[in-house]
Amino acid sequence: MLNLATLFPFQLDSFQKDAIRALDEGQSVVVCAPTGSGKTLVGEYAIHRALDRGKRVFYTTPLKALSNQKLRDFREQFGVDNVGLLTGDIAINRDAAIVVMTTEVFRNMLYGTRIGEVGTSLVDVEAVVLDECHYMNDRQRGTVWEESIIYCPPELQIVALSATVENGGQLTDWLSQVHGPTQLIYSDFRPVPLHFHYCHSKGLFPLLNAQQSGLNPRLKQRRKNPKQRSKKDALAIPYVVGQLHQREMLPAIYFIFSRRGCDRAVTAMGNVSLVNDAEAAQLKLKIDEFMAWNPDAGRAGQVEPLYRGIAAHHAGILPAWKGLVEELFQAGLIKVVFATETLAAGINMPARTTVVSSLSKRTDSGHRLLMASEFLQMSGRAGRRGMDELGHVVTVETPFEGAREAAYLATVGPDPLVSQFTPSYGMVLNLLQRHTLEEARTLVERSFGQYLANVQLAPQQQAIADLKDEIEHVRAQVEAFDEEVFADFENLRERLREEKRLLKILQQQAAEVLKGDMGPALAFAVAGTTISLKGKHVPVSAPLPAVIVTKVPGSGQFPYLICLSQDNQWFVVTTGDVVGLHAEYTRVAAVDDLEPPAGLPHKPGAHYPGDAHTATIACQVPQPPPLEEIAPEVKEQLARTHEVEERMATHPAREYGNPKKTLKQYRRIQRLESDLRDRQQALARSSDRYWQEFVSIMAVLEEFGCLADNQPTPLGETAAxxxxxxxxxxxxxxxxxxxxxxxxxxxxxxxxxxxxxxxxxxxxxxxxxxxxxxxxxxxxxxxxxxxxxxxxxxxxxxxxxxxxxxxxxxxxxxxxxxxxxxxxxxxxxxxxxxxxxxxxxxxxxxxxxxxxxxxxxxxxxxxxxxxxxxxxxxxxxxxxxxxxxxxxxxxxxxxxxx
Structure with missing residues (x-):
């Protein structure tokens, strides 16, 4: 048993002790802790333990630059002979006890053997450290992490070191499923607490309120009207750096999301010097020595500022010059380095302060607000353990973002890890070289992406289970019925509905033909003429027999008609309300001496009840013949409708009791089964997504002769x-x-x-x-x-x-x-x-x-x-x-x- 007090002669944090205990118990660990909290110590313990047992450790990082840094650190800590490096284009001491490598190199090693087997390259390896494991979120590199974990033999302990993420528990659960027992070690403790600031034209102010839960009330009014904003409102970089210098908040990493912006910032600092005489002397010594050995490596326009403690750091700079900047910054001789966000990706360059120049950035998909994890990654560089009591994070007012956005990012918490798993040609060919198609599918379905998909699909799966239960419950209630009988009954119901619809149409058409243009005829119709009423001003379900009593002037060319209906009601109607003119009937002469009621307005739609006298006249109004007797087509359609009604009345479905209720249950089963099919199809599409991508890639490979019978051909082996x-x-x-x-x-x-x-x-x-x-x-x-x-x-x-x-x-x-x-x-x-x-x-x-x-x-x-x-x-x-x-x-x- 290793003596921890000897290995680490300082007080260990509780999460570090928990991680070490889990490793000693034979478990893998996922360590989620803030940047700068000391989670790398867990990986170092795995190395010490392996060396003590005569075993080996692989230490993987996402970036070559970070691998190179770890090589230097571990050589100093464990001795040059004990440390090797593999980064694809560089191989140093590959058989060493500690081999630092990019995660991609580790994945490629695992491709060489069947999954779960320990190949020759992994002999005596006890553990693999996956540093910066949150890179699983990276769109270009994320697949490599998932493959490395899936293919890693279960005998190897995995030490996954990640910045704080929202769903560390899901990552741990997935690791337990695909690799072996894994424990989540979570900590939100920072040895050097962070203090957030906001810089605007009037100075530097606290960003958050006293509870650190929201925006400082004093900053709530700092929001300009968008129409009044312009680039001229941006704060000058020397002003911001000056604010930090006055408050002794240097050294600082000043994040700017463009290389040119970083270079311009160095120029903008002019002749300002941020170092004292002693520091200037040390800088001169180190820079002069570097330039003597590397005369062409100096960055144009940035050599002289470096003597004054000012530098830039981004991907456009030569690695040698970046290495010098990193070395001088770590020595405390560089006071401000203007850097793109790549500097936040694991390189050991802690500062007292980090400055985030903008809360949004341009990406391939457009301009967007920073993600919480991006902001936390940059913020995490603030605060040097053992040197600073507080780390400072400064957000800078811009013309387009203000204190509210800054407070949101400072308090929102980390983003969750998402899967970037994507099958590739190389993955397909390498898996099929050593595995059957069924085994390959099993491996693809073990991805973190599939795990998250299954978690997200759990409600859908539960809904499917509930639907199945409901279908069985409803079936039990109508278990005696014959589906074919009720299907036929349902068809008859649909047919009856259609026959009635056609009957209604034919009746309307026949009525329109009979009605014709009655305006002129009615203009000459005399009192006592029998008519049929149905229309806008006589809203009845069937034509109402009536007799014309008198006419009064109308608003158009035709008069209004005052009529007495067969049910003893007075109506004032227009010629458009008359649907039948029955001149063939004997005139009702009794209306000759009849006067309309005094209270009846002479306007269409007015109606008034008749009295005892009019009742004797109303009963004389003849009943017109049914429409079907006048229109043969209506008569034929009515017969077809009656035929269907008779079949339904004697249908076998009547034997099951109330067929309407039973049929309702039957239709409910049909709806539930349709819903079940839709959900099952959607679930299949979602749950098969990664495998379908795999199959599509196989199809392309087959088109070019790289696969035959699910095995790589010689051409496929070339691509693999x-x-x-x-x-x-x-x-x-x-x-x-x-x-x-x-x-x-x-x-x-x-x-x-x-x-x-x-x-x-x-x-x-x-x-x-x-x-x-x-x-x-x-x-x-x-x-x-x-x-x-x-x-x-x-x-x-x-x-x-x-x-x-x-x-x-x-x-x-x-x-x-x-x-x-x-x-x-x-x-x-x-x-x-x-x-x-x-x-x-x-x-x-x-x-x-x-x-x-x-x-x-x-x-x-x-x-x-x-x-x-x-x-x-x-x-x-x-x-x-x-x-x-x-x-x-x-x-x-x-x-x-x-």
């Missing part, structure tokens, strides 16, 4: 050996033969076109690629079109890069390396290093608008692909040889910096 954004495209390109005759420099240029993303529209490069490269890439265009077509057909979306803009740089860089290498003396011990003429780099930079860091990234991405080619099966030896040679000539300063 590659790691990239689109392994199918890269594998088919290498197998096409188009690259076989290219020189090493030309091969590097052609490979760059396949792995380099589209350049910005304002990017320029003075170097052209050679004609053989153009011909080789031209030979791939038809293949690229076919892949596009098949991907669209099967709804598969992976990039198919074929970008020419930057490849001239790559070709020229390899040519520089070849020239310098050949010029070195024969047998020269450091012949490769002779290819590191710094003037080559300067010339390369002078011929493009790209930042130095971007040039390095293009070269490294190409180098990563080239370094895989010698290990790809079923390609020509010439291609492998040229790839090795291109790697050798490419991998020199500054590309080969760690």
């Amino acid at each position: 050996a590659i790691r990239g954004d689109n392994e199918l495209w890269l594998g088919l390109a290498l197998a096409s033969g188009e690259f076989d005759a290219l020189t090493p420099a030309q091969l590097a240029s052609a490979c760059a076109a396949l792995v380099t993303e589209s350049a910005r529209p304002d990017t320029w490069v003075d170097y052209d690629h050679s004609t053989p490269v153009d011909n080789a890439l031209g030979g791939l265009r038809q293949l690229r079109r076919e892949i596009f077509q098949q991907q669209r057909r099967h709804d598969v979306m992976f990039p198919i890069w074929l970008e020419y803009d930057l490849i001239g740089l790559v070709e020229r860089w390899v040519e520089f390396g070849e020239k310098a290498n050949l010029a070195a003396p024969e047998g020269f011990e450091e012949k490769r290093e002779a290819g590191s003429d710094r003037s080559d780099w300067t010339e390369l930079c002078d011929h493009t608008s790209l930042d130095e860091g971007d040039i390095v990234r293009v070269l490294r991405r190409t180098l990563d692909f080239l370094s895989q080619i010698p290990h790809v099966p079923h390609i020509t030896d010439a291609l492998r040889t040229n790839a090795r040679q291109a790697c050798e000539w490419m991998n020199r300063f500054p590309v080969n910096e760690n």
